[in-house]
Amino acid sequence: MPTNIPKYLPAEYSLRGHTSIVASSGGKETPQLAAALAEAGANVFAVGRHQDAVDAIRSAVSATTGLATPGYAGRWDSPDGASDVLASFASSYPRVDILVNDTRSFFAKPAAEISMEEWDELNSRNVRATFMLNQAIGRQMLAQRYGRIVNVISNLAERAVINCSAYSATQAAVLSLTRSFAVEWGRSEIRVNAVGSGWSTADDIPLDTQREELLVRYTPMRRKGHPRDLAAMLVYLCSPHCDYPSGQPVYIDGGSNAHP
């Protein structure tokens, strides 16, 4: 085992020498997920709809590695946008091994009141942008015959909650794309999986405060999820040793998905 892998990290979780593109819609979870990839040894290229989202990833990664982190800010839910991301990436790194796509904009509103503008914008950010980025990076992975893609989703891909019709539909769509890419690109050594979170926060909120929320009290583990709950699984799904798992969601949601 190379000495630069920390003792606590199983060799199968090492991402040393691998380069990732981490895409964020601006949520506070993504920077911590990117930091986990960096801790496992991956290079990170940050992508975000806004400069703030990119900067948050860069500073979280730099705090872990001490190195500057390149990035791209701008929308990529069009073919031009996705190729701009890749052109920018190519000026920093020669090859992409990993895509972590955490581009979920949350949205909650009664179904009867959702406007078509809201529906289209949400679908463009959550579904169209996911397709574009998976497709653009997938093409490179097909050419090099290797890749690991993880789409970060919500457990609302599996069930309904009041006011989340549009958001849940986008999450189910991303899960479906995850299965399809896994099946279509499997022979090219590309693995595509999803990590699903539940009711979560990127802040460290005291348990008593969390439990004032009804949804926390209905979560079997009786607390919100945190990006650190996804970190190790995400790293594994990005690793070259994650060879047999593909096309599946892994829900880490405090037991909500198995709850009646």
Add this chain to the structure above:
Amino acid sequence: MLENLYLDGKVVVITGGGTGLGLEMVRALTRSGANLAIAGRRAGPIETARDEVIAAGQDAIAVPTDVSKSSDADALIQATMDHFGRVDVLINNAAMVAENVLKPIWEISDDDWDTAMSVNLSGAFYCARAAAKTMADAGKGKIINVASGFGLRGGRDIYMYCTSKGGVIQLTRVLSFSLARYGITANSIVPGFIPTIDPSADINRTLPQSGDFLPTGKLGKPEDLGPIAVFLSSDASDYMTGEMFILDGAGLASGIAPTGHAPVAGLEP
């Protein structure tokens, strides 16, 4: 953020730990610093596995166990408590694969059914029952059940294996919901086709002999279970419960089909 993957002396009880998938999980857990209570029906393989763990610098015991007898399951947990003083993780991995699967339903005897169900499903229940109280008293514990893709899909004439493994996935969900309040998590590992069994066993005639029919083009290897066994045994998985980790070459994401693709068709006008 990833330090909590290290098992640092956690005590893991694993059934069916002397061979196949179980042995590879034992090896990965050992590398991550676990101590092990290794159970299996036959003494030989589990004693060899125990010696391997001890030679690698961790502590281990071998406990001959027939999980289909609840008294054996109770004795396994007691032997672990006697030696280590705690049970942090239980991995229910023991299963009967080589059932007489190629019979039509009307030729399956009561004994065929009962034997397979008692090893694959009752065995997991007995071990979980024996370990859960100890874990609840400690305020923390992890139960990991090894199920199968056949627990989610039906196989022709594979009545007992499919039914018992489907039961294991449901057992996991009930354990997770019931034991969450005691700090105990329960999850299933759901492997697809991973050759480990005697190639001459009857069941092989209904299983793929290569990965040609899987989207990834290859079958799994027993070593593929190691990293996920470590994750689910570690504090890194504390917020995951009631869930499945599926590793199956994208078989369940699609289906086993000889062509695997739809003909290209343009968008309707």
